[in-house]
Amino acid sequence: MGAFAAFLLAGTIFAPIAESEKAIAQRVGETFLRNHLVFRPDLSWLDPEEPEGPRRTLVWVFRMGEKQMTEPAVSTVVDASGRLLRADVSALPDCKATPELCALAVDEAEALLIARLDHLEPGLEPWSTSLQFNHGYQRFVWAVSTVLARNRDGEEEGKMLQIDAVTGKILGGGDWFAAS
Numbered sequence: 001m002g003a004f005a006a007f008l009l010a011g012t013i014f015a016p017i018a019e020s021e022k023a024i025a026q027r028v029g030e031t032f033l034r035n036h037l038v039f040r041p042d043l044s045w046l047d048p049e050e051p052e053g054p055r056r057t058l059v060w061v062f063r064m065g066e067k068q069m070t071e072p073a074v075s076t077v078v079d080a081s082g083r084l085l086r087a088d089v090s091a092l093p094d095c096k097a098t099p100e101l102c103a104l105a106v107d108e109a110e111a112l113l114i115a116r117l118d119h120l121e122p123g124l125e126p127w128s129t130s131l132q133f134n135h136g137y138q139r140f141v142w143a144v145s146t147v148l149a150r151n152r153d154g155e156e157e158g159k160m161l162q163i164d165a166v167t168g169k170i171l172g173g174g175d176w177f178a179a180s
Helices: 018-028 030-036 108-117
Strands: 006-009 013-016 037-039 045-047 055-064 067-079 084-088 128-134 139-150 156-164 170-178
Touching: 018 030, 018 037, 018 067, 018 084, 030 037, 030 055, 037 067, 055 128, 067 128, 108 128, 108 139, 108 156, 139 170
Parallel strands: none
Antiparallel strands: 006 013, 037 055, 045 055, 055 067, 067 084, 128 139, 139 156, 156 170
């Protein structure tokens, strides 16, 4: 890790992230951090109203190959100088203690192939995918979803498979419903 890393936030604010990266790497290791987590300044924010001074919440998302997820995976809170105040790394597995949990071998294309071979229905639009750490399975999973129906109110229903991102095994699946 470099001695100082900074990114532009909100167009004008620089936020040092070195301490945050160090805290994340303590949980997942430097290699996992570099290969599978991406700092997203566009998802990060400044809270200038804190009584102790401005605080910045910095957000990282998962990445597998070129595919970046949109849901936050981990966040940290720093003061104006970048001093780490809080690191919420509990949503990440302890890759240093259990490296096999983090040896992600199944990429998005392979997850889609597994879903096709398992006869996931084509749906109304291309399947959506996301990489996430599933706390129930205590594994990284690819969630592959298909929209099977959509009504005039925007409500949707479909099916989803959860595929182990290390082994490629289908861990579960089922129906889903989303109201607009």
